[in-house]
Amino acid sequence: MEINYQETTSDLLKRIDIHKQYGGRDIDRWMLDLLNPRNGSRILDVGCGAGKQCFLYHQYTGGTADITGGDVNTELLAKAHSENAKISSPVKFIELDFNKRFPFEDDLFDLESCCFAIYYASDIPATIREMQRVLKPGGRLFSTGPMPENKQLFYDVIKEATGKAIPPMPGSSRYSTQILTAMKKTFSSVEVHIFENPLTFPEVEPFIEYTRASLAEDRKLWTSLFQGTEDFNKVIKAIEIVATQRLKKEGSLVMTKVVGGFVATK
Numbered sequence: 001m002e003i004n005y006q007e008t009t010s011d012l013l014k015r016i017d018i019h020k021q022y023g024g025r026d027i028d029r030w031m032l033d034l035l036n037p038r039n040g041s042r043i044l045d046v047g048c049g050a051g052k053q054c055f056l057y058h059q060y061t062g063g064t065a066d067i068t069g070g071d072v073n074t075e076l077l078a079k080a081h082s083e084n085a086k087i088s089s090p091v092k093f094i095e096l097d098f099n100k101r102f103p104f105e106d107d108l109f110d111l112e113s114c115c116f117a118i119y120y121a122s123d124i125p126a127t128i129r130e131m132q133r134v135l136k137p138g139g140r141l142f143s144t145g146p147m148p149e150n151k152q153l154f155y156d157v158i159k160e161a162t163g164k165a166i167p168p169m170p171g172s173s174r175y176s177t178q179i180l181t182a183m184k185k186t187f188s189s190v191e192v193h194i195f196e197n198p199l200t201f202p203e204v205e206p207f208i209e210y211t212r213a214s215l216a217e218d219r220k221l222w223t224s225l226f227q228g229t230e231d232f233n234k235v236i237k238a239i240e241i242v243a244t245q246r247l248k249k250e251g252s253l254v255m256t257k258v259v260g261g262f263v264a265t266k
């Protein structure tokens with residue numbers, strides 16, 4: 001299944017913001033505790049977006065690590081560059097398309113990460129082989145993505161509101177299957193860690209905002225549910241009605257993020 005799809009920048013930043021505001025647990029802390037990036041190590045973050053993980057590594061290693069972030073989205077890279085300038089950090093941000101050969105020699109990095117991005121690759125095994133190639137022997141690849149149980153409430157509400165089946169999502173439909181299998185084939189060992197984060201919405205509005213940011217009009221994934229703006233607004237209205245009923249019945253709306261963290265060693 002080829003998925004030709006790119007997130008829009010504002011949607012991504014909106015969702016990161018909502019996770020921060022309504023989530024009970026801190027995924028950044030979980031990642032750092034799990035990886036414990038060493039001082040002075042060489043780190044690559046693939047699909048770095050606005051640089052979130054790169055800045056966390058920079059802080060955690062007290063500025064001693066040699067960190068590179070790569071992404072195809074120039075708008076997000078510009079945000080990363082401007083944040084970098086603000087804090088005068090030496091993190092390098094480069095244009096990197098993970099559907100192509102990475103611009104690095106073999107056996108270079110101690111740690112590599114790819115957070116919520118690998119499932120956008122057009123040829124997953126080829127991208128994972130590239131990730132393995134640029135790691136030092138003994139180096140680790142960390143990837144995150146949604147598990148099949150992720151965001152049950154979100155999908156249940158959409159299903160009830162539209163009466164239609166949820167189309168296969170690039171992440172949750174293959175992260176724990178196709179992607180994990182490809183990692184196991186390429187690496188000598190892979191550990192699976194699970195992060196659960198309940199997002200508790202006391203009102204319908206932030207849930208709808210999250211839903212809008214996930215279903216935005218330009219999303220080609222949801223064409224079975226809506227096509228133009230008019231359809232989109234109708235679907236959102238129907239979702240709002242169902243979410244309001246659920247909120248009345250249950251007192252709050254709890255959408256649990258279930259994330260798989262795979263740690264593969266070369």
Ligand SMILES: C[S@@+](CC[C@H](N)C(=O)[O-])C[C@H]1O[C@@H](n2cnc3c(N)ncnc32)[C@H](O)[C@@H]1O
Nearest residue numbers: 047048049052071072073097098115116117120
């Ligand atoms: C959901 S965002 C995650 C960004 C960041 N890792 C984070 O957690 O905040 C997915 C990222 O994958 C990037 N991406 C999509 N296709 C890509 C490609 N072919 N090569 C590199 N990055 C890509 C997007 O531009 C986006 O920044």
